[in-house]
Amino acid sequence: MNFPIWVLLLFSILIGDLHLTTAQNDFWLNYCSNSGNYAQTESYKQNLDDVLYSFTGTNNGFGFYNSTSGRANAAALCRGDIEPETCRRCVDDATRRLRQVCPNQIEAAGWYDACFLRYSNRSTNNGFGISAYGWNSNNVSDSDYRRWNQTVAVLLGRLRQEASGGDELRKYASGNITAPGLSTIYGMMQCTPDLTATECDDCLAGAVREIRRFDRRLGVRVYKPICVLRYENYTFFDSTWFPVADPPPSGEWFLGFFN
Numbered sequence: 181m182n183f184p185i186w187v188l189l190l191f192s193i194l195i196g197d198l199h200l201t202t203a204q205n206d207f208w209l210n211y212c213s214n215s216g217n218y219a220q221t222e223s224y225k226q227n228l229d230d231v232l233y234s235f236t237g238t239n240n241g242f243g244f245y246n247s248t249s250g251r252a253n254a255a256a257l258c259r260g261d262i263e264p265e266t267c268r269r270c271v272d273d274a275t276r277r278l279r280q281v282c283p284n285q286i287e288a289a290g291w292y293d294a295c296f297l298r299y300s301n302r303s304t305n306n307g308f309g310i311s312a313y314g315w316n317s318n319n320v321s322d323s324d325y326r327r328w329n330q331t332v333a334v335l336l337g338r339l340r341q342e343a344s345g346g347d348e349l350r351k352y353a354s355g356n357i358t359a360p361g362l363s364t365i366y367g368m369m370q371c372t373p374d375l376t377a378t379e380c381d382d383c384l385a386g387a388v389r390e391i392r393r394f395d396r397r398l399g400v401r402v403y404k405p406i407c408v409l410r411y412e413n414y415t416f417f418d419s420t421w422f423p424v425a426d427p428p429p430s431g432e433w434f435l436g437f438f439n
């Protein structure tokens with residue numbers, strides 16, 4: 181895989197364990213909160229079992245999962261270009277794997293390239309807070325920096341508009357841009373589809389502000405709970421598969437809204 185040296189960091193609530201993982205089929209980052217474990221609270225464990233057991237059925241058909249049982253909330257999002265079967269496998273793997281790496285934690289999150297999953301006893305409003313970041317250790321050269329910076333800004337502006345203009349099933353945009361003399365930059369942005377266009381745009385604007393700390397880096401990932409920004413100097417998404425807003429053909433997939 182095209183996976184350069186990433187330096188990974190988890191901000192916001194710095195109370196969790198930090199695991200750096202590089203092995204295949206592993207999260208590129210996972211978070212296990214140590215603010216409480218459920219060894220003593222069997223009811224929460226039951227809630228979490230329930231919410232994850234029925235999780236597959238909460239797919240909105242386009243890779244957004246969101247479910248609540250008792251005090252346990254869980255949500256997952258596949259990258260917008262991931263095909264349904266791959267997405268389902270990714271989320272299934274994530275639910276299994278996250279319980280293994282965070283065996284007793286009330287709150288946990290795990291990020292794969294194709295999907296990410298989180299659960300918590302906190303309210304799902306604003307996506308319960310944990311964000312993941314990553315950046316490529318390579319920098320753009322000084323001589324290219326100014327033009328490269330402007331080029332990234334143009335790409336991100338375009339993707340932000342397109343992603344927030346998506347529908348209630350999928351808010352995703354990917355694309356590339358090439359400026360003379362620079363190598364191509366590939367980017368994607370995505371929001372959970374339950375957001376309004378304004379909420380999505382606000383979240384992505386926040387993500388764009390956060391890339392300041394990764395100035396000059398050739399690749400950056402900002403995974404906020406409800407929106408995602410990523411760009412690289414190589415292609416990391418599939419631009420050939422674009423779901424259309426029709427019910428998926430297989431009976432295993434259905435559309436639904438949960439309020």
Ligand SMILES: *[C@@H]1O[C@H](CO)[C@@H](O)[C@H](O)[C@H]1NC(C)=O
Pocket residue numbers: 215216217251286301302303
């Ligand atoms: C989540 O669980 C922790 C640990 O038991 C507890 O301190 C916290 O108050 C709970 N949060 C909510 C919103 O219930």
Ligand SMILES: *[C@@H]1O[C@H](CO)[C@@H](O)[C@H](O)[C@H]1NC(C)=O
Pocket residue numbers: 246247248255304305307372374438439
């Ligand atoms: C998830 O679903 C719950 C109810 O099932 C809802 O209250 C909440 O707003 C949803 N969260 C997201 C991020 O869609």
Ligand SMILES: *[C@@H]1O[C@H](CO)[C@@H](O)[C@H](O)[C@H]1NC(C)=O
Pocket residue numbers: 317318319396
């Ligand atoms: C990229 O720039 C950062 C910050 O200026 C620096 O710490 C880092 O060593 C640079 N990386 C490389 C590969 O030169």
Ligand SMILES: *[C@@H]1O[C@H](CO)[C@@H](O)[C@H](O)[C@H]1NC(C)=O
Pocket residue numbers: 355356357415419
């Ligand atoms: C780059 O973008 C152009 C359109 O802007 C598109 O035709 C092409 O397929 C894209 N390439 C990749 C690798 O996404």
Ligand SMILES: *[C@@H]1O[C@H](CO)[C@@H](O)[C@H](O)[C@H]1NC(C)=O
Pocket residue numbers: 329330332333391392393394395396397
């Ligand atoms: C471009 O420059 C601005 C201003 O210095 C900075 O905030 C921003 O993070 C830069 N963008 C990239 C992609 O490095």
Ligand SMILES: *[C@@H]1O[C@H](CO)[C@@H](O)[C@H](O)[C@H]1NC(C)=O
Pocket residue numbers: 318363398413414415
């Ligand atoms: C991305 O940048 C790195 C570091 O400059 C370079 O080695 C690599 O060839 C670039 N990848 C592409 C696809 O241009």
